[in-house]
Amino acid sequence: MQNQKVNKTKMSNIFYSVLLLMFLQSCAQSQGENQKDNVAKKAQExxxxxxxxxxxxxxxxxxxxxxxxxxxxxxxxxxxxxxxxxxxxxxxxxxxxxxxxxxxxxxxxxxxxxxxxxxxxxxxxxxxxxxxxxxxxxxxxxxxxxxxxxxxxxEFQSKITKFTLTGTTAITRHMGRATSANGMDWLIANIVNEVKNSDFLHVSNEVSAKDNCEYVSGMRFCMKTEHLEVLNKLGVDIVELTGNHNLDHGKDPYTQTMQWYKNNKMQVFGGGLTPQEANKPLIINTKDGKKVAFVGFNESCPVRECAGKGGNNVGAAPYDSVKVAKTIKDLKNNKEISYVIVSVQFDEVDSYSPTKSQVRITKYLIDCGADFVYGSQAHQVQQVEFYKGKPIFHGLGNFLFDQIHRLGVRQGFFLHNYFYNGKIVQSIPVFTFTAIERRPALANSEEIKGIKKVIFLDKNLYQ
The missing domain is CATH 3.40.190.10 (Periplasmic binding protein-like II)
Known part of the structure; x- marks a missing residue:
């Protein structure tokens, strides 16, 4: 009899606990809906x-x-x-x-x-x-x-944040020699006015600096420490480190270059001095008080450039589908984060079309919750696509790199993105063409037409 009373009391407690939980969930849902309604109402006012x-x-x-x-x-x-x-x-x-x-x-x-x-x-x-x-x-x-x-x-100036995304940067080889001969201002003269007024300017720098760097041919890259000043002259705020060549000359130049970024108040993502640091998202604040997250990864780490792989403690963050899904999920579940941008340094391909792996991974990232996805690997400009209403820029091409040996690697664009109320509301491409003298220039009308023809395909843009 006593056991029956105890069981009855337990059942009663459980019943009221369930009712309380349902009530609290209802209140939370109602509060969330009210907050959304208030935001919408405020926008209308x-x-x-x-x-x-x-x-x-x-x-x-x-x-x-x-x-x-x-x-x-x-x-x-x-x-x-x-x-x-x-x-x-x-x-x-x-x-x-x-x-x-x-x-x-x-x-x-x-x-x-x-x-x-x-x-x-x-x-x-x-x-x-x-x-x-x-x-x-x-x-x-x-x-x-x-x-x-x-x-x-x-109030445009206080409500709109301009973020400019660029393609591959590697001031080395022929471009490095041309910069030594003509000066850093010469190198960026054709493009600096297009990027200097951005609130946040991004570069994906694929090379580390050292004082005694020699600009020689080949595929082992470095840059002179003095030429890092190009980034200051452009007004760079964000440096992506997912690239393949940052460890070409070992750990010391990488570490010293990281310190230079820090000293010059440039934030980094996609790489770091430990595996944990390499995988850590970068969070920026837009002018209207919203937070935007950046994460970046290297698809296959082909030249032992990744932190936590091949005996390295420093370097790029390696891509792993489970890890990336969790990272995006955690960011999306963080109520303070309004927007998530994901970059992947994919395996390089000489094609305007993305590889099958690119297509699979970029769509997977959006399915995981990413709001904006791009490939940081492309020396050749690649197609633009929208999937579930979200942008995929498969490859922006070269921004500051010396390649001129064929048309595809001379074509490129950077992207002015405008944030409002926690999301990108507009992305405007600015097309470029690397000149014979190994510096970028704004593309002329015929060059722009040629780039659009190969990267703006109806099947990718209008579905």
Missing amino acids: ETTAILAVTGFGVERTSIPLNELKDLYCKGEVYVLEKSQKRVSQIFGCKNTKILKDIQDFASLAKEKILLLDLENANPQFKALAIDSINFFQNPEKYNLYVLGEEKKKF
């Missing part, structure tokens, strides 16, 4: 830009405001449901071509235009200039805003 977007690879770059208004009122452009009220407020008419989800526009983007507010933009769709003025390049003169309740201007 603040001044924002309205963007006219089209496909990432579309040639058109601008549309007159009068033409856009006419098309909207005739129902010949689309509008995102979340943005319809604000867009109609500007144009004074209604439009029935409403899309509930931005991804519904993917298959239409090559031919059509979608209107939405800045909060709902993403990198898959290119924002057109209005009357030849691009919001991301000249916000002061941009003229398509919806004023918030307080009628204040949109």
Whole structure:
């Protein structure tokens, strides 16, 4: 009898514990929903830009405001449901071509235009200039805003963070000799104005420095310590260390170069002085108070360049699918992290198309939760792809490297990415072409056309 009472008491306690747990979960869910609603409501109350977007690879770059208004009122452009009220407020008419989800526009983007507010933009769709003025390049003169309740201007400088991603850097061999002969300012003269105003400038530096480095031919790379100053002249903030050649001259140059980065207030990721440091994510703060995580890995460590492999304690972080999945999961579960960027130094291939391994791994990374994925290995520029609405830049090509022996390695681009409210809302490529004298230059119109033709494929951009 006494046992029955004890069991009954236990069952009662369990019952009330379950009820309490369900109540707490309900409160937490309700609180989370309320927070989302509050964020959405706040976005509706603040001044924002309205963007006219089209496909990432579309040639058109601008549309007159009068033409856009006419098309909207005739129902010949689309509008995102979340943005319809604000867009109609500007144009004074209604439009029935409403899309509930931005991804519904993917298959239409090559031919059509979608209107939405800045909060709902993403990198898959290119924002057109209005009357030849691009919001991301000249916000002061941009003229398509919806004023918030307080009628204040949109505070671009405090709300938008510009992060510039570049391709392969290795100032060595012919480029090193040319820099010694002509100077560091000469090396970057054609590109410095395009990157110096970034809030965060990234390079993937594949070589370590030493004072007695000699710029000789071959595949064993180093750079002169004095030439690290090129990174300061460019305004570099973030150095990626996933590359293959950072340990070509051993541990000491690597360690000394790491100290130089630290002394010059440059943050690193994808490599380190211990395996733990190499695998540690880099966290940066955007100007509007959000946190963005970077992690980077080397796919196969072909020249013993990885920390924790081949007897090395220093070097790049080796790729491992289980480790990477856990890293991304941990970052996504961290409520302070708004966005996760993942880089992989894949095995090099002389092709505009990614390898099967690249395709498999990049999509796996997004399936794991990555928001933005790119390959840091490519000396030859490679295709751009969007998977589940998220960008994959398979390879940006050379940024600062001496290769000119064929067309593919001379072509390249760097990428201006604009963060707003914890995510990238726009990615704008700037195309480059390595000159005969072994320094980068901005690509001309024909060179740009040639690059786009091989990396902007409809099957990758509009699905």
